[in-house]
Amino acid sequence: MTNPIKGKKPFEQVELFQANMVEWPVKDDLASMEFPIFSLSKNHDTEIREYENATTKKRIRITPSVVGAATVFDKDLLLFIGSQLIEARQSGLPIARKVKVDIYRFLTGTCRSPGGNSYYLVVDMLRRLKGTNLETNIITGGVEQVKGFGLIDDYEIERKTSNGKGALEVNVTISEWLYNALIQYEVLTIDQRYFKLGQALERRLYELARKHTGEKVLWKCDIEILRQKSGSTQDLRRFRSEIRSIIKRDSLPDYRVALDKSAKIQRVVFYTRSNKALTQELQKMVDGFSWFEKLEKTVPV
CATH class of the missing domain: 1.10.10 (Arc Repressor Mutant, subunit A)
Structure with a gap:
């Protein structure tokens, strides 16, 4: 089911990748397409969820933090980052797990309003993504994670809004689990209209x-x-x-x-x-x- 991307050539890794690709077909990783990792609730969701595929025996346990589970709308940030990394990888550019994101580019690229409140909401999004813990035997990039991990490892706000409550630019370190899937092209292209x-x-x-x-x-x-x-x-x-x-x-x-x-x-x-x-x-x-x-x-x- 993966996209037929030929020539998985060796690639260069750097400490920080800047997500500033102009055109980036939207790529979604196969694991999170198949398994219900993200909450469907728009409300504060702290319920622990477990899912197991009866046929493959692949399973996942999702444990939210007190700030709530990462939602399908929070996933937009990972889609933006992952798509940028894939596009850079295919273009022969060096990439990294740590990614600098201009929030205006993210908002407009995922069909969100770039109004003032959106920059505050991104901070909550980052908190949920970092706080949501996964335990799974789902292998990505040929590697099984044997420990619990967050959807992102870390984030830091590089530039804040004038009142200090929102983020204009952030550095996000995505999980090794997701990164392994991306560098091995375990992805499918989805329609840009998904964001609407x-x-x-x-x-x-x-x-x-x-x-x-x-x-x-x-x-x-x-x-x-x-x-x-x-x-x-x-x-x-x-x-x-x-x-x-x-x-x-x-x-x-x-x-x-x-x-x-x-x-x-x-x-x-x-x-x-x-x-x-x-x-x-x-x-x-x-x-x-x-x-x-x-x-x-x-x-x-």
Whole structure:
């Protein structure tokens, strides 16, 4: 599922990398796309969460600090940093785990308002990213971390706003676990429109669809398994209701969402927005068009 990036040449590492690449296709690491590391809550979330893939036996335990768990919206900073590192790596530039980030560039690059309050919120974001502790057997870059670690190791505010409460420029040291994934290109490109998704579950479902559908036409997942993979803490009834709302909004880049109620265990179906590709795929399936017609969805083929 990784992007086919040829020629993993040796690269130079330095003490500090400046994230000032002008163009940077958004790269998302495979581990956090697959596993529910980030909280879906916009509220103060201090709940300890655990997830294990029953098939692969890969597991993860997420323990927030008193400031709360890192959220899917906090992840934007890691996406920004990781994408910049990947772009620099491909361009033959030296990189480092310690990254200097201009907050204005980060805000505008991730479709956030560069208004005054945003610079204060970044500081809270950094606190949550550093405070969220992971314990996992998920290997990145061929290395298994045998100790607990934060999503970022450290941060320091290089330049503050005039009142001293916000950050204009920060140095962020990302975890070795994430860095190993990035330098080995264990990533997928995601659509820039991801940053415009305002609902946490929409973002998470897009990541899962991108990871599991990839270049395929559709992906089906049992609704309870999807609930677990998404990291949702809602009961199944409420989760199904949220899925139905997302079906109606039809806002995910690249994919549409449908609900398959034909089986005893309901499934959520993610399918391409390309009518041509979808038609060709349904033609290959036994009773494909009949099955698709019965789905609870927004747009017919």
